[in-house]
Amino acid sequence: MRREAIFDPAEAQVAALNATLSDAAPETVLAHVLADFAGRIALVSSFGAESVVLLHMISRIDRALPVLFLDTELLFPETLAYQYEVAQALGLTGVRMVRPDAAELAAADPQGLLHRDDPDACCALRKTRPLEAALGGYGAWITGRKQHQTGARSGLSLFELDAGGRVKVNPLLNWSGQDVRHYVDAHALPRHPLVGRGYPSIGCAPCTSPVAPGESPRAGRWRGRDKEECGIHFIDGRAVRRAGAA
Numbered sequence: 001m002r003r004e005a006i007f008d009p010a011e012a013q014v015a016a017l018n019a020t021l022s023d024a025a026p027e028t029v030l031a032h033v034l035a036d037f038a039g040r041i042a043l044v045s046s047f048g049a050e051s052v053v054l055l056h057m058i059s060r061i062d063r064a065l066p067v068l069f070l071d072t073e074l075l076f077p078e079t080l081a082y083q084y085e086v087a088q089a090l091g092l093t094g095v096r097m098v099r100p101d102a103a104e105l106a107a108a109d110p111q112g113l114l115h116r117d118d119p120d121a122c123c124a125l126r127k128t129r130p131l132e133a134a135l136g137g138y139g140a141w142i143t144g145r146k147q148h149q150t151g152a153r154s155g156l157s158l159f160e161l162d163a164g165g166r167v168k169v170n171p172l173l174n175w176s177g178q179d180v181r182h183y184v185d186a187h188a189l190p191r192h193p194l195v196g197r198g199y200p201s202i203g204c205a206p207c208t209s210p211v212a213p214g215e216s217p218r219a220g221r222w223r224g225r226d227k228e229e230c231g232i233h234f235i236d237g238r239a240v241r242r243a244g245a246a
Helices: 009-021 026-036 052-059 077-090 102-108 119-137 177-186
Strands: 041-045 067-070 095-098 140-142 159-161 167-169
Touching: 009 026, 009 159, 009 167, 026 052, 026 140, 026 167, 041 052, 041 119, 052 077, 052 177, 067 119, 095 119, 102 119
Parallel strands: 041 067, 041 140, 067 095, 140 167
Antiparallel strands: 159 167
Protein backbone atom coordinates (compact mmCIF):
# COMPACT_ATOMS: atom_id res chain seq x y z
CA MET A 1 0.00 0.00 0.00
CA ARG A 2 1.40 3.36 -0.99
CA ARG A 3 1.93 5.86 1.79
CA GLU A 4 0.45 9.30 1.32
CA ALA A 5 2.88 12.19 1.56
CA ILE A 6 2.56 14.10 4.81
CA PHE A 7 1.74 17.75 4.25
CA ASP A 8 4.14 20.03 6.11
CA PRO A 9 2.84 23.62 6.23
CA ALA A 10 6.30 24.95 7.09
CA GLU A 11 7.83 23.33 4.03
CA ALA A 12 4.95 24.62 1.91
CA GLN A 13 5.60 28.12 3.25
CA VAL A 14 9.30 27.91 2.41
CA ALA A 15 8.56 26.61 -1.09
CA ALA A 16 6.13 29.48 -1.67
CA LEU A 17 8.64 32.06 -0.44
CA ASN A 18 11.35 30.66 -2.72
CA ALA A 19 8.97 30.73 -5.68
CA THR A 20 7.85 34.28 -4.96
CA LEU A 21 11.13 35.96 -4.03
CA SER A 22 13.84 33.95 -5.78
CA ASP A 23 14.74 36.87 -8.08
CA ALA A 24 14.18 39.67 -5.59
CA ALA A 25 16.90 42.01 -4.37
CA PRO A 26 18.17 41.38 -0.83
CA GLU A 27 16.50 44.54 0.50
CA THR A 28 13.16 43.39 -0.93
CA VAL A 29 13.59 39.96 0.64
CA LEU A 30 14.37 41.53 4.01
CA ALA A 31 11.41 43.90 3.91
CA HIS A 32 9.11 41.02 3.01
CA VAL A 33 10.25 38.66 5.78
CA LEU A 34 10.35 41.37 8.43
CA ALA A 35 6.70 42.06 7.65
CA ASP A 36 5.70 38.38 7.37
CA PHE A 37 7.45 37.37 10.60
CA ALA A 38 6.99 40.60 12.54
CA GLY A 39 8.10 40.08 16.13
CA ARG A 40 9.29 36.54 15.39
CA ILE A 41 12.47 37.07 13.36
CA ALA A 42 16.08 37.94 14.17
CA LEU A 43 19.31 38.53 12.30
CA VAL A 44 22.20 36.35 13.47
CA SER A 45 25.43 38.24 12.90
CA SER A 46 29.08 37.50 13.66
CA PHE A 47 30.04 41.15 13.04
CA GLY A 48 32.75 39.64 10.89
CA ALA A 49 34.41 40.59 7.63
CA GLU A 50 31.23 40.92 5.53
CA SER A 51 28.54 41.32 8.19
CA VAL A 52 28.13 45.06 7.80
CA VAL A 53 26.20 44.65 4.53
CA LEU A 54 23.16 42.96 6.07
CA LEU A 55 23.43 45.09 9.19
CA HIS A 56 23.26 48.22 7.03
CA MET A 57 20.29 46.90 5.05
CA ILE A 58 18.47 46.07 8.27
CA SER A 59 19.23 49.51 9.70
CA ARG A 60 17.30 51.07 6.81
CA ILE A 61 14.23 48.91 7.46
CA ASP A 62 14.04 48.35 11.23
CA ARG A 63 16.85 49.48 13.52
CA ALA A 64 15.20 47.75 16.48
CA LEU A 65 15.23 44.30 14.87
CA PRO A 66 16.83 41.72 17.22
CA VAL A 67 20.43 41.10 16.14
CA LEU A 68 21.88 38.05 17.88
CA PHE A 69 25.65 38.36 18.31
CA LEU A 70 27.46 35.22 19.47
CA ASP A 71 30.20 36.17 21.88
CA THR A 72 32.05 32.88 22.28
CA GLU A 73 34.44 34.50 24.76
CA LEU A 74 37.24 33.56 22.35
CA LEU A 75 36.67 36.34 19.83
CA PHE A 76 39.31 38.80 18.70
CA PRO A 77 39.25 42.04 20.71
CA GLU A 78 38.94 43.79 17.35
CA THR A 79 35.65 41.98 16.69
CA LEU A 80 34.18 43.11 20.00
CA ALA A 81 35.24 46.70 19.32
CA TYR A 82 33.89 46.51 15.76
CA GLN A 83 30.53 45.20 17.00
CA TYR A 84 30.14 48.28 19.18
CA GLU A 85 31.34 50.63 16.44
CA VAL A 86 28.95 49.27 13.80
CA ALA A 87 25.95 49.17 16.13
CA GLN A 88 26.55 52.79 17.07
CA ALA A 89 27.21 53.95 13.50
CA LEU A 90 24.05 52.29 12.15
CA GLY A 91 21.84 53.07 15.14
CA LEU A 92 21.05 49.42 15.81
CA THR A 93 19.16 49.15 19.09
CA GLY A 94 18.30 45.44 19.09
CA VAL A 95 21.77 43.89 19.41
CA ARG A 96 21.68 41.06 21.93
CA MET A 97 24.80 39.31 23.19
CA VAL A 98 24.54 35.52 23.18
CA ARG A 99 27.13 33.78 25.35
CA PRO A 100 27.84 30.16 26.34
CA ASP A 101 26.35 28.89 29.59
CA ALA A 102 28.82 29.69 32.36
CA ALA A 103 28.30 26.41 34.20
CA GLU A 104 28.71 24.35 31.02
CA LEU A 105 31.81 26.33 30.13
CA ALA A 106 33.37 25.76 33.54
CA ALA A 107 32.65 22.04 33.37
CA ALA A 108 33.62 21.34 29.76
CA ASP A 109 36.34 23.89 29.04
CA PRO A 110 37.70 25.36 32.28
CA GLN A 111 41.08 26.23 30.73
CA GLY A 112 39.68 27.53 27.44
CA LEU A 113 41.73 24.98 25.49
CA LEU A 114 39.02 22.63 24.19
CA HIS A 115 39.45 24.05 20.69
CA ARG A 116 42.92 22.44 20.48
CA ASP A 117 41.77 18.86 20.97
CA ASP A 118 38.14 18.94 19.83
CA PRO A 119 37.14 22.04 17.86
CA ASP A 120 33.74 20.55 17.03
CA ALA A 121 32.94 20.16 20.73
CA CYS A 122 34.20 23.68 21.36
CA CYS A 123 31.95 25.11 18.65
CA ALA A 124 28.98 23.18 20.02
CA LEU A 125 29.66 24.49 23.52
CA ARG A 126 30.32 28.08 22.60
CA LYS A 127 28.17 28.62 19.50
CA THR A 128 25.67 25.95 18.49
CA ARG A 129 23.93 25.35 21.82
CA PRO A 130 23.86 29.01 22.89
CA LEU A 131 22.38 30.06 19.55
CA GLU A 132 19.78 27.30 19.59
CA ALA A 133 18.65 28.51 23.01
CA ALA A 134 18.58 32.14 21.87
CA LEU A 135 16.48 31.27 18.80
CA GLY A 136 13.88 29.44 20.86
CA GLY A 137 11.31 32.22 20.68
CA TYR A 138 11.69 32.95 16.96
CA GLY A 139 10.00 31.55 13.89
CA ALA A 140 12.66 32.74 11.44
CA TRP A 141 16.22 33.99 11.29
CA ILE A 142 18.44 35.75 8.78
CA THR A 143 22.00 34.70 7.93
CA GLY A 144 24.76 36.13 5.78
CA ARG A 145 25.74 32.84 4.12
CA LYS A 146 26.70 32.89 0.45
CA GLN A 147 26.96 30.12 -2.11
CA HIS A 148 30.56 30.88 -3.06
CA GLN A 149 31.97 30.53 0.47
CA THR A 150 32.31 26.74 0.78
CA GLY A 151 31.42 23.65 -1.17
CA ALA A 152 28.75 22.82 1.38
CA ARG A 153 27.11 26.21 0.80
CA SER A 154 27.01 25.97 -2.98
CA GLY A 155 23.50 24.51 -2.89
CA LEU A 156 21.98 27.15 -0.64
CA SER A 157 18.40 28.26 -1.21
CA LEU A 158 17.07 31.69 -0.44
CA PHE A 159 14.71 30.18 2.14
CA GLU A 160 15.27 26.96 4.08
CA LEU A 161 14.04 25.21 7.20
CA ASP A 162 16.44 24.59 10.04
CA ALA A 163 16.33 21.46 12.17
CA GLY A 164 13.94 23.15 14.59
CA GLY A 165 11.42 24.02 11.90
CA ARG A 166 12.33 27.72 11.80
CA VAL A 167 12.61 29.51 8.48
CA LYS A 168 16.18 30.43 7.63
CA VAL A 169 16.67 33.33 5.22
CA ASN A 170 19.85 33.80 3.15
CA PRO A 171 19.35 37.16 1.35
CA LEU A 172 22.93 37.39 0.04
CA LEU A 173 23.27 33.82 -1.19
CA ASN A 174 24.17 34.92 -4.75
CA TRP A 175 26.58 37.68 -3.76
CA SER A 176 30.30 37.44 -4.48
CA GLY A 177 33.09 38.95 -2.45
CA GLN A 178 33.30 41.71 -5.04
CA ASP A 179 29.58 42.46 -4.61
CA VAL A 180 30.18 42.88 -0.88
CA ARG A 181 33.14 45.19 -1.41
CA HIS A 182 31.21 47.33 -3.87
CA TYR A 183 28.32 47.71 -1.43
CA VAL A 184 30.63 48.62 1.46
CA ASP A 185 32.40 51.21 -0.71
CA ALA A 186 29.17 52.67 -2.08
CA HIS A 187 27.80 53.26 1.41
CA ALA A 188 31.11 54.14 3.08
CA LEU A 189 30.57 51.49 5.73
CA PRO A 190 33.11 50.72 8.47
CA ARG A 191 35.32 47.71 7.76
CA HIS A 192 36.43 45.12 10.26
CA PRO A 193 40.00 46.14 11.16
CA LEU A 194 41.34 42.60 10.66
CA VAL A 195 40.33 42.48 6.99
CA GLY A 196 43.19 44.79 6.08
CA ARG A 197 45.58 42.51 7.97
CA GLY A 198 44.85 39.46 5.83
CA TYR A 199 41.73 38.07 7.51
CA PRO A 200 38.95 37.89 4.89
CA SER A 201 36.93 35.50 7.09
CA ILE A 202 36.94 35.99 10.85
CA GLY A 203 35.91 33.62 13.61
CA CYS A 204 37.35 32.91 17.05
CA ALA A 205 40.92 34.09 17.61
CA PRO A 206 42.50 30.67 18.32
CA CYS A 207 40.98 29.11 15.19
CA THR A 208 41.48 31.91 12.67
CA SER A 209 44.71 32.74 10.86
CA PRO A 210 45.68 35.17 8.09
CA VAL A 211 45.16 34.10 4.48
CA ALA A 212 47.94 34.24 1.91
CA PRO A 213 47.41 35.67 -1.60
CA GLY A 214 45.73 33.09 -3.82
CA GLU A 215 44.23 31.11 -0.94
CA SER A 216 40.50 30.68 -0.43
CA PRO A 217 39.05 33.46 1.78
CA ARG A 218 38.10 30.80 4.34
CA ALA A 219 41.48 29.02 4.28
CA GLY A 220 42.35 30.63 7.58
CA ARG A 221 39.42 29.07 9.42
CA TRP A 222 40.43 25.93 11.35
CA ARG A 223 43.60 25.75 9.26
CA GLY A 224 44.98 22.25 8.92
CA ARG A 225 41.77 20.56 10.00
CA ASP A 226 39.02 18.85 8.04
CA LYS A 227 36.49 21.46 9.16
CA GLU A 228 34.90 24.39 7.39
CA GLU A 229 31.78 25.15 9.46
CA CYS A 230 31.28 25.92 13.14
CA GLY A 231 28.15 23.79 13.40
CA ILE A 232 25.45 26.47 13.49
CA HIS A 233 24.35 25.48 10.00
CA PHE A 234 25.15 21.78 10.31
CA ILE A 235 23.96 18.79 12.29
CA ASP A 236 25.94 15.53 12.31
CA GLY A 237 28.16 16.90 9.55
CA ARG A 238 25.27 17.69 7.22
CA ALA A 239 23.80 21.01 6.18
CA VAL A 240 20.77 21.88 8.27
CA ARG A 241 18.26 21.85 5.43
CA ARG A 242 15.14 19.75 5.31
CA ALA A 243 14.15 17.92 2.14
CA GLY A 244 11.59 19.79 0.11
CA ALA A 245 12.70 23.18 1.39
CA ALA A 246 14.76 24.04 -1.67
